[in-house]
Amino acid sequence: TADALVACGSSGVWQGVGGCPSGSVPYDGECLPCGDAVIVDAGPLYFWPLDDGGSTAVDATGRKNGTYNGTIGRSTSTPVYGSSGVDFSGSLSNYIRFDSFSPPQGDSTVMGWFHTSAVDAGIISYARSGEFNEWLPLYSPADLNYHVKGTGVASGVAVDDDQWHHVAMSRVESTGMVTLFVDGVERGTVTVRPGESPSGGGVMVFAQEQDSLGGGFQSNQALIGGLDDVAMFASAFDAAAVARLYHGQICE
Numbered sequence: 001t002a003d004a005l006v007a008c009g010s011s012g013v014w015q016g017v018g019g020c021p022s023g024s025v026p027y028d029g030e031c032l033p034c035g036d037a038v039i040v041d042a043g044p045l046y047f048w049p050l051d052d053g054g055s056t057a058v059d060a061t062g063r064k065n066g067t068y069n070g071t072i073g074r075s076t077s078t079p080v081y082g083s084s085g086v087d088f089s090g091s092l093s094n095y096i097r098f099d100s101f102s103p104p105q106g107d108s109t110v111m112g113w114f115h116t117s118a119v120d121a122g123i124i125s126y127a128r129s130g131e132f133n134e135w136l137p138l139y140s141p142a143d144l145n146y147h148v149k150g151t152g153v154a155s156g157v158a159v160d161d162d163q164w165h166h167v168a169m170s171r172v173e174s175t176g177m178v179t180l181f182v183d184g185v186e187r188g189t190v191t192v193r194p195g196e197s198p199s200g201g202g203v204m205v206f207a208q209e210q211d212s213l214g215g216g217f218q219s220n221q222a223l224i225g226g227l228d229d230v231a232m233f234a235s236a237f238d239a240a241a242v243a244r245l246y247h248g249q250i251c252e
Helices: 036-041 239-250
Strands: 024-027 030-033 046-048 066-069 086-089 095-101 108-116 122-128 131-139 145-148 151-154 165-172 177-182 185-191 202-206 224-233
Touching: 024 239, 030 036, 030 239, 036 046, 036 224, 036 239, 108 122, 108 131, 108 239, 131 151, 131 165, 151 185, 165 239, 177 239, 185 239
Parallel strands: none
Antiparallel strands: 024 030, 046 224, 066 095, 086 224, 095 202, 108 165, 108 224, 122 131, 122 202, 131 145, 145 151, 165 177, 177 185
16 A cells, blocks of 8 residues: 555565665656555545455545445455455445545546456446436446446447456546546547536446446446556546556556
């Protein structure tokens, strides 16, 4: 985590790389903080490291905690430096819920790590009264989708190979253009509802897709796999910014 950035090597203590201090890595002429710390350093609107215990998914920014529902497993295979992540079984009772949530307004970037072979899983689903597909920034791993106010567009990009991937969606509100990145590399763009942002006050869920407010889950849309380090920013990141965060998180 951001509070425990110590890596073990053959000597038992991380000694730094390329002249950078412990807990950082050289990248593009600077020493990047590793793991969760590089996300915190970038100033997220929300950031859920998902390496906490108990029943609360803690937001590192202090703005919006979530609640774990069902039996949540702990993943030790996440590629994020110093992080553990969570595992979901595909049960309809297995998810993270955030009530009275306020999505980013204006330009935004949403990113996170996940692995799954579920083709139509909901990774992040936000619903409000009257529109259950108000905002789905990460949906359908076999053909990644982005939805705003009931309108969804497919990207043609698949990440349902059950391998860990870092996926980022960067959206410019005025044009509606969403740029998709996988593992730090740009993979294409789609356009969704120019000039509009999702309305606040609804329910956000990780690992399910809502067909009613806070529910209406379907087994074929439940996440079977792992999730780690979900972050949201109030700006549209370009390729350089996304690559920087990707490399900092894996400390390479």
